[in-house]
Amino acid sequence: MKKKIAVLFGGQSTEHEVSRVSAASVLKNINQSKYDIYPIGITKDGKWFEYTGSIDKIENGEWEQDEYYKTPDGHKFLFNKEVDVVFPVLHGLYGEDGTIQGMCKLLNLPCVGPGVMSSAVCMDKIYTKYLLEKFGIKQAEYIIVNAYEYKQDKEEIINKVENALPYPMFIKPSNSGSSVGITKAHNKEELKIGLSEALKYDRKVLIERGINAREVEVAVLGNDYPKAAVPGEIVPAKEFYDYEAKYQNEASKLLIPAALSNEKLEQIKETAIKVYKILDCAGMARVDFLVDKDSEEVYLNEVNTIPGFTKISMYPKMWQASGKAYSDLIDELIELAEERNNK
Template identity: 50%
Template sequence: MEKINVMVVFGGKSGEHEVSLMSAASILRAIDKEKYNVIPVGITKNGGWRICDCTIDEIENGSWENEQNQLLDTKLNSKPKISLLPSEKGKGFQIENSQVKKIDVVFPVLHGPFGEDGTIQGLIEMLDVPYVGAGVLASALAMDKGMAKKILEAEGLPQAKYILINRKNYFKDKIDCINLIEGTFNYPVFVKPANLGSSVGISKAKNQEELKLALEEAAKYDRRIVVEEFINAREIECSVLGNEDPIASLPAEIIPSKEFYDYRDKYFDGTSQYVIPAELSEEMISKVREMAIRVYKLIDCSGLARVDFFVEGETNRILVNEVNTMPGFTKISMYPKMWEVSGIPYDQLIDKLIQLAIERYKDRN
């Protein structure tokens, strides 16, 4: 049986570059080499594309970026190259020492802007090649917390109260913006960039001075800022897998080691605890799973997503927090952990995602 050529793309220009390297390394170690021929392609922090003829450890620690194997014309350099120009329908290809090799599937293991927001998905659509994960629309919607909240609101799904602040307006008239926030919420509040993932740029503000710092921190990352009410709640996550008929995993509960589950804790410190399945009643677990699938379908997800919830302490209300269409795939990431407990091991999960990508492509065509 001929192997399937899978181009695994990682790195990228976002602030989640290092997380992407960790996710990609985990996938590259676990993917079935008997079934798949893997073509690792890294995107440097400044946007350069490279085929990585190196070890998985060098990908994970970032040293691959120092290699001089940039994707140049084959006449100028004998190192492996790649062409992202579509040759003919469904024939995305790799050029390796002047040999053309078809790319069967792209696995974009990219987190945050320029990877999880629909941009690279649009590029791959133009190449007319199957790819793992959500399409352009779902990727863009899930990445934009402001727009996602508006859609959830329109569908009557419960969520924390929020307002959107424009960065330009904030710096133009800080007093008006502060008054608007303080007139809408009591402290504490959460402040986050609208277009970013993995808790980057998120702050919890307990007073006006902290609010000003939080707004300026979020403004470093995006021109739109989301301010949310504080919910005294448990943090619950649920993994979803599939295309037209998705399934939901057993949910997990995150028990943060700090005031909230931040970027370092998610991917580097690993000091937070988690419980899978979450210690909820069977009825609550069923509701979380049903709501996760409803949200997944609402924004037209495919392949995979992790849907995050709050379960309010006093009322047990389930509130939607956000959707991640390319959740972390590191060894301590919750998406694969939930599926492992639900009966799908890591290597099988990778296989299912690739098959879902091919299925979706055939369905669309």
């Protein structure tokens, strides 16, 4: 008897469009002979639908107008336990932050990826830093700004930031993904612009010292005994790997393996697994690093618990380079979700 898999896509976050593309890729690669697949789309205003139409219409966003193939109340498949495993391909808030994971836990449904606590902590860049500091994981120096303090006295906060960190610096919403709302500031004017941009997406902003670094990523897979794929390196088409460089600019390059010594690659893999365990990740995560171009010092950048699954995304590509086909990766993620739910 086939297992019933609900693949959730879309969602209410700023990464709605990326989620659709990732989900379309998962749906094209999942083994249809092994599973009954139920694509469940979530609109930007939070409506749930079961969708039985063309995968291409999921990718380009036309699925919402495809009334003939769209059934309302898609969430009932979960609430009625008509599925065996939930595969949330929902990047960002309301999907990657513990909310969907909590719902699945209440329903006792296996859910692909980390659980409630791990998802919530990894989604919040500031709390990820707080936790990893305790374990001596090297990270870029940082300072935190919140919306209330900034509105009270902008100049005081700007001075505080400038006294704490040198330019250039990165300004990031604490809870956001796909580089949405992230800017790089080389001076005070760009810092002000960056803070205004980041505060559109979150009331907490993380500001980090800019490191002249290479961007290296590691795909990690597993529950109690996680393993790491061969690390990959991002060569962005722009000054840093922002949303446009990730998803729209084909000049960005992916190097697998990363152009580093075997010793450095092993160090990065070991650190990725250590971070994965500290944060109690399960199923999967992509652990991102910055490698200083001069000293080759390795700094933890961030952890993504539902990494991109598009045809150009690093997570499946790193596993393919490590000998694991895309469809086999999906099989293992489903098995890991069931294993974790039974413990």
